[in-house]
Amino acid sequence: MKNTLTLYQHGTLALLVPGLLRGTMTMGDLLAHGDTGIGTGEGLDGELIILDGVAYQVQASGAVNIVGNDFLLPFGNAHWADYQPKKTVTNLSKQRVDRQVPKDFSAENTFFSIKITGKFSQVITRAVKKSDPPYQTLAQTADKQQLFHQKDVAGTLLGYYSPTLFDGISVGGFHFHFLSAAHDFGGHVLDFSVAQGQLAIQKFNTLEQHLPTTDPTFMKHSFDHDDIIGSIAKAEK
């Protein structure tokens, strides 16, 4: 039976901060932990969103393509979808989701996923361009990002909420990715506004945190001088 109460995570955003961007898990392995998720490729190769078991990559060019099981990731989240209950929302801003949804669903202190499907009056995304080794820091790499601004777009917003207690392991608050219904637009979401859509959440009681312990670069890295929280806040928000 598929465990719908567990959020699986490979790597952590903290690992990306000093530039530990080597792909340490395959998409095939990540998909064994869920049919829904987000992530990035080796060297921050685009923004990934997994919907109904299919992994889409939004590249810095704006192109959207499906990635195969051999695709490598330094970071990814996945879970088995079981969103409920659905709720119709209109004129809903990112700010309001950030501020209200964790409270409205009494879920501020646990991990949960949010999915909004419908029509968005605007979505602003970014996608990072793949870097090659030797990798730079997250702040430097994230500077090589392309911004996209789309109005009146139908699609799916997928987000994960992490309690601030777990800053470092994740982004405290929400981390959103987007894919348009036409599969021609998406990425890591900087801002959005829902015109009309269905909102649902899925609460977890367990975070299964997997670390790339077979990667000697990770295992030997000293995090003592990395400004983890600051860099994540800057690059991911």
Added chain:
Amino acid sequence: MKNTLTLYQHGTLALLVPGLLRGTMTMGDLLAHGDTGIGTGEGLDGELIILDGVAYQVQASGAVNIVGNDFLLPFGNAHWADYQPKKTVTNLSKQRVDRQVPKDFSAENTFFSIKITGKFSQVITRAVKKSDPPYQTLAQTADKQQLFHQKDVAGTLLGYYSPTLFDGISVGGFHFHFLSAAHDFGGHVLDFSVAQGQLAIQKFNTLEQHLPTTDPTFMKHSFDHDDIIGSIAKAEK
């Protein structure tokens, strides 16, 4: 097949800081995740150590007893033992273990367990006295602790190491509990020195972090004003 690469954790030390001390998991449920572990009871009711599937409680009186499956915990770690390789050690201090073992085993950035069985020239432990609701903070509750100082004692030291990246979820560095071979002394370890013993570690690649999402007190608590890291460092080290 039992997964020997996963460390299971119910609750986090961060939850104890503001006094979320209600028992939210039974020992029976914790033992389903391993035959080896540490923890504390509801209201910080003593110091727990699980060895070979048996859960021992060291009370503030110094008494050691076996707890049953109904015993409730606000916090616990468990894993399936598979320690290797064993190494003979002599005249080994806590300070040296803290400083050298993570480096010697190239395990500074992942979770691992350490077990030392043998003769200790000294072990200093503490055990906290159970509090009743309304619970006070960890700092206040930890003040109601009893210290024990034993020389020339045979027994088992069980520790978990957490990377500093995961401060808050755990104690960055080691968290040790001890049980004497005679089952008449033990607790949360403040200091030790091994005269002669066998040391072995078990590296994990996954932390399975379970949260007490069915406890409304936890779910409604605001951690914004809790000095998590500072309080853990003071109370647990």
